[in-house]
Amino acid sequence: MASREVHLELLLGKEVLDSTGQEIGRLEEVQAKQSGEDWVIYEYLVGPAARLERLSAWALGLAILRLFGAHKVRRGYKGYRVPWDQLDLTNPEKLRLNCSLDELKTISEKLEAED
Amino acid sequence: MNKILMIALGILTSIGGFLDVGAIATAAEAGSEFGYQLIWAILLGTICVIFLVEMSGRLAAASKHTLADAIRERFGISFYIIPLIAEVFVDFLVLAAEIGGVCIALQLVTGISFQWWALPVAFAIWILLWKGTLGLIENGISTLGLITLVFVFATFKLHPSLTQLGAGILPTLPREDVTHYLFIAVSILGALISPYLFYFYSSGAVEDKWDEEYIGVNRMIAGVGMGFGSIVSLGVLIVAALVLHPKGIQVDSYEQAALMLTETFGYWGFILFAASLGIACFGAALEVSLDTAYIVAQTFGWNWGESLHPKEAARFSLVYTVFVFLASLLMLVGIDPLQLTLFSMAITTLTLPPVILPFLVLMNDKSYVGEYRNGWITNSVLIFTIALAFILAIVAIPLEIIGG
């Protein structure tokens, strides 16, 4: 069983490319849940391209939106939900999806619908 | 009963602690050079600071996080490292200026040059931080700071014309020296809206273990305390306008500023000015030193707390120790305190946008402040303040060069 260590904090904000090499956004959040005794990753959130780390124009915009009553602007709205098996972390400098953007959109929407 | 006492004490310390070297210098310059024309700047700055201080306190009470904690956690180190470095740099200059204020006060009274006082004053600041508790500093020194009410007293004794005062509430441009006027306006705003206030206030709230029950207390202290505190600042401006301006005395040095109370109090006015300057700056110096230690320790997750014994917060204590003595060196080598004050007030404005922007997200984020999110009025004032901060940051340096 081959295993490797990855520094999650270095992946934050890195560009994510799809299987065709197209830039789809930046890694914004990583979601984990318990699986037996371990905690494992089950989903990544990849936000729209061109942002400033975690302080983003989006966050600002979010805040302003909420000002005007948009309290239900949900996280899932922010970007794509990527299941753990679709993101290849073996090269931390080049995060690649195992699928194409269109395939991701389908998967993402399905996850949204399930929620 | 306890809450009422706390509010009263908080208001008193806010009034007593309102003035610092920046507020005094900028108000004195404003009054001596432009009469009542810059009253609006003090009022504007006060309104902004009331809202920002209230938010700092609410953030601390609701989230149990200090501002520095919350910014690093919510936005990450890659964002926060720049405001952090900028704030430490500005704190350094401001601290040197505050120490300078105390040294000048001593020079006024004893005649011994301020440079000689640099190290003794630094030592006095240090020993209070080292051995004192937050309560002693917040309450003790700030209560002594109530001496600055002499400016309010003098204002009443000098009978300013209310209609003329009222004219100063609205912003107007002078007929000449427009760039200098704008520079003083920017400096006043920089002196009043100081980031160290927010960091310090939220740290104090967390150290005092505020929780949701203190939200109301916080609002009172911020609103009433800062509001009344600004009256002292206005007092400095008005007295300068009434005493120095007609005589054409432009405040180029603190010695000239010190003359402003002599009309009301005679020789004692000189002493009272020095005492006010010295005590206000001493209190501010304590706050700024602590502020630096707070934000550094909070950014890196070190143990922190003024009321802790230095043994229990070694890195935290070391930060303020080194900082105080390094800052005093600027005064030791003889940098002009007044010039440094005005310069550092302008520089402060550069650090405002990255400090205030996070409020917009944090104070509307349920996971931090829960049900105590900003209302639309607060958000509007906040957005206005952010816009103002950006404008100030852009014009500060050019104005310093042209109109400083």
Next chain:
Amino acid sequence: MDLIRDVLDNQLVDRNQHKIGKADGIILELRDNQPPRLAYIEVGMPTLMGRLHPRLQRWIIALEQKWGAKHSEPLRIPWSKVLDVGIDVDVDLEGEATTALTWEKWLRENVISKIPGGG
């Protein structure tokens, strides 16, 4: 659990509610055909600096190795020690027994105690 929002950069507190640093890094273990596992929380100035620039990281490591406590290894907290993720991240450790406070202790013994009133 949102790792970046709720764990990374959050304050770590030990069994006695003492602050032992922030979660500067999170180590994942990649496994074949299995989701990545949360292995450690990493605490340390080098880890933190590494997020800003690798040169900064090298510089901090060199500094920490040459001076004072002469310790630059980051602390790795196994995920099994994480008790709760709330306002702070509670870990089931004795802070003083870990290397998280190595510098704090060194300064306490070699600098603070030598200053009058600090002993």
